[in-house]
Amino acid sequence: MAKIRLFIEHPLAEGQGIPLNADQAHYLGTVMRQGAGDAFLAFNGRDGEWLARIDGLSRRGGTAVAEAQTAPQRDPPDLWLMFAPIKKARTDFIVEKAAEMGAARIMPVQTEHTNSERIRQDRLQAHAVEAAEQCGGTYVPEVADLAPLSRLLDGWDSQRRILWADEALAGPAQVLAGLPRGPWAILIGPEGGFSESERARLTRLAHVTPVSLGPRILRADTAAVASLALWQAALGDWG
Amino acid sequence: MAKIRLFIEHPLAEGQGIPLNADQAHYLGTVMRQGAGDAFLAFNGRDGEWLARIDGLSRRGGTAVAEAQTAPQRDPPDLWLMFAPIKKARTDFIVEKAAEMGAARIMPVQTEHTNSERIRQDRLQAHAVEAAEQCGGTYVPEVADLAPLSRLLDGWDSQRRILWADEALAGPAQVLAGLPRGPWAILIGPEGGFSESERARLTRLAHVTPVSLGPRILRADTAAVASLALWQAALGDWG
Numbered sequence: 001m002a003k004i005r006l007f008i009e010h011p012l013a014e015g016q017g018i019p020l021n022a023d024q025a026h027y028l029g030t031v032m033r034q035g036a037g038d039a040f041l042a043f044n045g046r047d048g049e050w051l052a053r054i055d056g057l058s059r060r061g062g063t064a065v066a067e068a069q070t071a072p073q074r075d076p077p078d079l080w081l082m083f084a085p086i087k088k089a090r091t092d093f094i095v096e097k098a099a100e101m102g103a104a105r106i107m108p109v110q111t112e113h114t115n116s117e118r119i120r121q122d123r124l125q126a127h128a129v130e131a132a133e134q135c136g137g138t139y140v141p142e143v144a145d146l147a148p149l150s151r152l153l154d155g156w157d158s159q160r161r162i163l164w165a166d167e168a169l170a171g172p173a174q175v176l177a178g179l180p181r182g183p184w185a186i187l188i189g190p191e192g193g194f195s196e197s198e199r200a201r202l203t204r205l206a207h208v209t210p211v212s213l214g215p216r217i218l219r220a221d222t223a224a225v226a227s228l229a230l231w232q233a234a235l236g237d238w239g
Numbered sequence: 240m241a242k243i244r245l246f247i248e249h250p251l252a253e254g255q256g257i258p259l260n261a262d263q264a265h266y267l268g269t270v271m272r273q274g275a276g277d278a279f280l281a282f283n284g285r286d287g288e289w290l291a292r293i294d295g296l297s298r299r300g301g302t303a304v305a306e307a308q309t310a311p312q313r314d315p316p317d318l319w320l321m322f323a324p325i326k327k328a329r330t331d332f333i334v335e336k337a338a339e340m341g342a343a344r345i346m347p348v349q350t351e352h353t354n355s356e357r358i359r360q361d362r363l364q365a366h367a368v369e370a371a372e373q374c375g376g377t378y379v380p381e382v383a384d385l386a387p388l389s390r391l392l393d394g395w396d397s398q399r400r401i402l403w404a405d406e407a408l409a410g411p412a413q414v415l416a417g418l419p420r421g422p423w424a425i426l427i428g429p430e431g432g433f434s435e436s437e438r439a440r441l442t443r444l445a446h447v448t449p450v451s452l453g454p455r456i457l458r459a460d461t462a463a464v465a466s467l468a469l470w471q472a473a474l475g476d477w478g
Contacts, residue, residue, distance in 0.1 A: 074454065093332075100461050102453060135455040172472040213468075214341060214477040215313065216374040222339050225461060226468035229452075233411040233469055238453040 004032055004040040005049075005133045007140055012047040012066045017055075020062035029057040041070060043138045048073040074138050076102035077236040078183040080160075082109045083224055084190035085116040085146065090221045095124045097221070099131035099141050101228040102237060106141050107185075109149040113192035119146045149187075149198065158207040162187050165218075165227045166194075166202075168210035175211040176234035186231060188223045243271055243279040244288075244372045246379055251286040251305045256294075259301035268296040280309060282377045287312040313377050315341035316475040317422040319399075322346075322463055323353040323429035324385065329460045330355075334363045336460070338370035338380050340467040341476060345380050346424075348388040352431035358385045388426075388437065397446040401426050404457075404466045405433075405441075407449035414450040415473035425470060427462045 006027075010018050020028070028034045034054060042052040042064070049071035055063040081103040085091045091108070098106045106128065108119050124143045132140040156162075160183040168175075187202075194202070202208050213226055232238040245266075249257050259267070267273045273293060281291040281303070288310035294302040320342040324330045330347070337345045345367060347358050364382045371379040395401075399422040407414075426441075433441070441447050452465055471477040 097461050097464075100455055100457055101465070102455055135457065137455050171477045172468075173478060176472075212477065214471055214475075216339055216341055216376050218339055218374065222336050222464060225336075225464040226340070229411075229465035229468040230472055232453055233415075236453075238410045238451065239412060 004028065004034070005136070006040055006042050007129045007133055008042045008044050010044060012042055012044050012050045014066060014068065016066040018042060018052055018064040018066060020057070020064060022059065022061050025057045025059070025062040028054060028062070039067075040064070042066065043132075045138065045140050046073060049138050071138060076104045076137070076139055076141070077232070079103050079228075079231060079236060080105040080107055080185035081188070081224060081228065082107045082149070082152070082185055083188040083220055084109055084111050084114040084149075085119050086191055086220050090219070091116075091119065091124070092127050093221050094224045095127045095143060096131040097225045098228065099128045099137070100135045101225065102137070102232060103141050103186075103228060104139075105144065107144040107152070108146045109152060109187075110146055111149050111190050112195035112198055114190045116146070121145050153201065153205070156207070158205075159183060160185055160207070162205070162208045163227060163231060164202055164208050164210045165189065165213055165223045166210040168212040170210075171212050171214070172230045172234075175209060176230060179209065179235060181235050184231065184235065186224075186227050188220050188227065191220055243267070243273070244375070245279055245281050246368045246372055247281045247283050247291075249283060251281060251283050251289045253305060253307065255305040257281060257291055257303040257305060259296070259303060261298065261300050264296045264298070264301040267293060267301070278306075279303070281305065282371075284377065284379050285312060288377050310377060315343045315376070315378055315380070316471070318342050318467075318470060318475060319344040319346055319424035320427070320463060320467065321348045321388070321391070321424055322427040322459055323348055323350050323388075324355040324358050325430055325459050329458070330358065330363070331366050332460050333463045334366045334382060335370040336464045337467065338367045338376070339374045340464065341376070341471060342380050342425075342467060343378075344383065346383040346391070347385045348391060348426075349385055350388050350429050351434035351437055352429045354429075355385070360384050392440065392444070395446070397444075398422060399424055399446070401441075401444070401447045402466060402470060403441055403447050403449045404428065404452055404462045405449040407451040409449075410451050410453070411469045411473075414448060415469060418448065418474060420474050423470065423474065425463075425466050427459050427466065430459055
């Protein structure tokens with residue numbers, strides 16, 4: 001059975017031809033040593049997972065044909081992850097982990113104490129694709145462009161609750177037990193912490209729930225994985 | 240207030256002199272630009288955290304004096320993390336995260352599908368020290384030498400339960416709600432999965448509880464952080 005999984009930006013259905021770009025053809029042919037007649041798994045974020053068979057590969061691209069659906073489309077719960085980007089390797093890591101853990105949308109945010117002025121959105125999106133290919137998911141979370149937290153909070157739909165990983169009084173066991181399902185976002189602070197005015201604003205918002213992640217100070221990447229796990233176990237698709 | 244934190248292998252008490260080795264003196268003097276009269280925070284894993292003042296630094300080492308305790312000793316819960324070492328960067332990451340998340344002992348294990356024949360225990364222990372310094376903990380988990388999982392299970396004290404991150408039927412919300420506190424270990428599988436005979440043995444053991452970490456396949460480093468978070472929230476010190 002094919003173990004190679006590729007995200008394809010093309011409709012998938014029985015007998016559907018699939019164009020492969022140069023990167024995909026290189027990966028299949030040169031890296032994985034596949035050729036005409038060999039199979040791989042394809043998903044596009046909408047049509048589930050399909051067994052696809054290679055027609056031909058060249059330097060400039062290739063074609064394949066979708067044969068049969070191998071898994072239904074499975075979308076993650078409606079959970080966003082907001083975090084302040086940090087050093088490159090750790091930001092890459094957060095994006096990879098968020099995709100694995102089943103976040104639906106990944107949103108780098110600028111806070112008053114965020115060091116990073118910009119991110120490479122295209123590079124982060126490519127990381128999310130790779131993580132989705134690896135983890136067997138049929139969905140790739142969208143990585144948003146860097147946006148100021150204050151602006152996001154200005155236009156926030158209060159139907160979407162925010163779980164705020166903070167030095168809160170209450171731990172996850174108490175906090176998460178009482179929370180409703182529905183659209184959520186997780187907010188991870190920058191390594192320097194939130195500013196006083198940011199904290200005051202977040203504390204005032206009724207749709208923001210603070211939660212403590214224990215007595216030690218977690219790095220942003222650790223806090224991201226830990227709070228995604230807690231949310232998924234309590235309110236998400238880890239049931 | 241001093242933000243530099245150093246793990247010191249020496250008793251800490253009021254007025255106690257603290258010898259600094261060459262690495263510590265280099266870090267304080269050259270990297271952090273501190274000198275005689277400047278303060279840092281010291282902990283040794285037993286005596287809590289102390290404000291220490293530098294007496295003098297040289298190339299070969301230095302001395303400091305403990306002035307006042309700034310935090311009591313706080314040990315993590317009695318939780319071990321067992322994992323099969325993978326690529327260097329991800330193994331380093333697991334050790335860093337386990338220290339941040341409050342594991343008491345970190346145990347690299349060899350399974351039938353583990354690729355790694357050996358680890359650099361000293362390098363991993365240094366990572367655990369660094370993570371403890373960063374996260375504000377007063378405890379450094381011991382990193383054990385690589386040992387075969389089968390041998391560990393042979394000599395296992397069944398009073399210590401094992402939470403086995405597996406493709407189990409039941410998710411963490413159901414599983415963790417019913418579990419007793421006490422000594423525990425978390426077992427993360429290798430990227431290639433456990434062998435059939437390993438699975439059969441783990442399934443037979445009454446002190447082993449399997450738990451599913453959701454519908455996607457998590458990398459070992461993700462699974463480690465996720466299961467530590469779930470355990471800490473349900474049974475550990477994140478209350």
